[in-house]
Amino acid sequence: MAKHYNFAAIEQKWQDKWQSEQCYTVKEDKGPKYYLLEMFPYPSGRIHMGHVRNYTIGDVIARYKRMRGFNVLHPMGWDAFGLPAENAAIKHDTHPARWTYDNIDYMRGQLRRMGFSYDWQREIATCGAEYYRWEQKFFIELYQKGLIYRKKTTVNWCEQCQTVLANEQVIDGECWRCDSQVIPREMHGWFFKITAYAEELLADLDKLGGWPDKVLTMQRHWIGKSTGAEINFPIEGSTKKLTIFTTRPDTIFGATFMSIAPEHPLTLELSKGGSTEDEVKEFVERTKAAKQRASYGEELDKEGVFTGSYCLNPFTGRRLPIYAANFVLMEYGSGAVMAVPAHDQRDYEFAAKYDIPCLEVIHPPTAEMPEDQAYEGPGTLINSGDFNGMDNIRARAAITKAATDQGFGRPKTTFRLRDWGISRQRYWGTPIPMLNCGKCGIQPVAESDLPVQLPTEVKLAKSGKSPLQQLPDFYETTCPCCGGPARRETDTMDTFVESSWYYARYTNPHYKEGMIDKQAAAYWLPVDQYIGGVEHAILHLLYARFFTKAMRDMGYLNIDEPFTNLLTQGMVIKDGTKMSKSKGNVVDPSTLIEKYGADTVRLFSLFAAPPEKDLEWNDKGVDGASRFLNKVYRFVDANRDLLKSHTEPDKTLNQISRNLERKTHQCVKKFSTDIENNFHFNTCISAVMELTNLLLAAPDNDRQEKVDPHIIKQTVTAIIKLLYPMVPHFCAELWEMTGHDGLLDHTAWPEFDLQKAKEDEITIVIQVKGKVRSRLQVSLGTSDDELREMAVNDEKTKKFIGNKPIKKIIVVKNKLINIVI
């Protein structure tokens, strides 16, 4: 016999069939729909193990749901814009488009070779104008609605990539893509007003019960809502006011100074003409430089300088010196804060350094005020005028109301979330469909001129100006309003824009009338199950949620949230670290497929760990998976005739037949439960392995008893059906070998019979003082009294009881007896 079943031939055969018969092409149809989506890949060149794992998990679910009778949408495509294409083009002297499409062709072949059941009719590449033209149209619609704007601000600049990054794309102070240090830089750029949806993005997280808590928590924190008050402090000797945001209005009577961000527009003005002017100027410059130099996460020593001006506390009239302070963030709140050293640790440290007085206004309920730090806990107000004696939580509302009534304050909610900057100074991205006319100003491109095509003739260089800025043929245009000369926007969009709506485009990817075919979208959306890496917990998932809400408000969709259930699969690890080229521990899927076949690779990546955990790659483990499939194959092959023949159920089963029947039903039960429960395929597979072990031991010629052929057939059928979603070529072949026609995809999932799954004999553990001392074999319904009787008379047990008196006997039904002495 051959060492291995001929996986190469079998896999080829079924892949050809699935493709030529278009088995996985779907349309809006009767029956419950199920939209399964895995995060689409960047076409970097080759599929890696992370893809294999992600897409295998997805394919199992897709096939499983089909067997359960769902109309399953399972599309695949390419997140095809992005910087690596430009870098590769420079390096290999080719064109980004060429490089990208070559990669796509290669990777598509690899995915086909894995046997994934995609509807390839729906394939999308986001770098095609037929895709991005709708993105440009939508951009203009959002612009007209006021949800997109242009501003000059401090942005995150990656010198390596020569482009701006969004806040979400800066990871630990480094570029998410190339890991080089990000530096602040002042630039103009286009922004999506994601903050307009901050409240809803936060609130709707509560609707996402099918998402991991970890991701919900991260998003909640990223959005960072905090409620408090905005208060205007009059500036002494000026008509101007200094506006601050605080979450602790209850401490306002304890303010002893004010802190203002160095970049704040008032900072220089406040010292103008005074003795402090030079000092303040110098401080502002120095802080700016220090912030650029500071490595990420490094907390600068608190430092500040007196501006020479004072604010007046609107409640008390107390003079509060205004300091420019290096720890005050311009980007959050109003860029200025009231400082209450007694009740804020940062203010305390600053005050201690510059010898500014503290004033206690919140008295702790029990303990004394701490000596050498701020007290930030709850308490009762003191030194606070009319509010003395009030609980500090209640005082927050009361003081805010008083400030509101007197006209110098109001309740205020602030978010940590900032608007999404999408301008990229790169070539390989969607052109931003805007232009600048000397007469008419910034204007959107006329709809009839869409799409703004990326020019194909382009010179790319390692550094220097943005490529489109060097193409007059591209940027020289005419104004749609006045017909005069105008200059096109030469920045392109962040590639996260394409991935924010691709899931919706899949519902009718070649729709020519607009961005979204509303009917198709209404049928398929939302995505029932989304699968991808946890590294997108903030980035992509937040942007896609925002886009969904914006598309809904523009009338394209009728859903609030795109992804009902989210599975974040763990990384693929080898030798304790993430697989990566730089670490030299990558395993190439194609090599493995050649050696073992796609089914074995699929099986191992499902078996080695539950999907949400990291998967430790182990070549020997792959051998094990292969061995298992071969074992099953050999059995089916050797019993072909029996399995093809017609059998009748035997009324009275002998012991070993009954055992196998029972195990089969138990296995179907466990498998079905575990797959529904968080897709724990690893335990599903182990259940089938157990069943297989029992099956293979069954037809032993040395035995007196023979297993009923009908039961063998039943067991084999169950194994084939259960494993089909995981190892589809293998099972399709076995299905055919055992005399069946038709695709298993549309064959009903096996049922189990609780009665048949039931054990008639069970093992009862006997414990003495909580330690296992003996075991009893009893029939299922044995009464507590009988069990008690048997337990105390058990020889082994007696030895441990000795002549000590029995205090108590605990009986747990069908499980154990504990004798307490």
Add this chain to the structure above:
RNA sequence: GCGAGGGUGGUGAAAUUGGUAGACACGCUAGACUUAGGAUCUAGUGCCUGACGGCAUGGGGGUUCGAUUCCCCCCUCUCGCACCA
């Protein structure tokens, strides 16, 4: 610093209304069949012990007849956030 989630054999992992710890698999040991084996099959395999038995789910304490599971303290690893007022 704050927040979240982990820590179980040589390895990947099972085990939840608290009830047989280690299913399944890898590896390892011995044997069988073989010209050969990185194929296949059989048996064994948490640790200590000659055995009876004892000890074991990061460490320590607690609740309980009984704790991987619940509570408290500590150690450690991973991830997220990081002066957000």
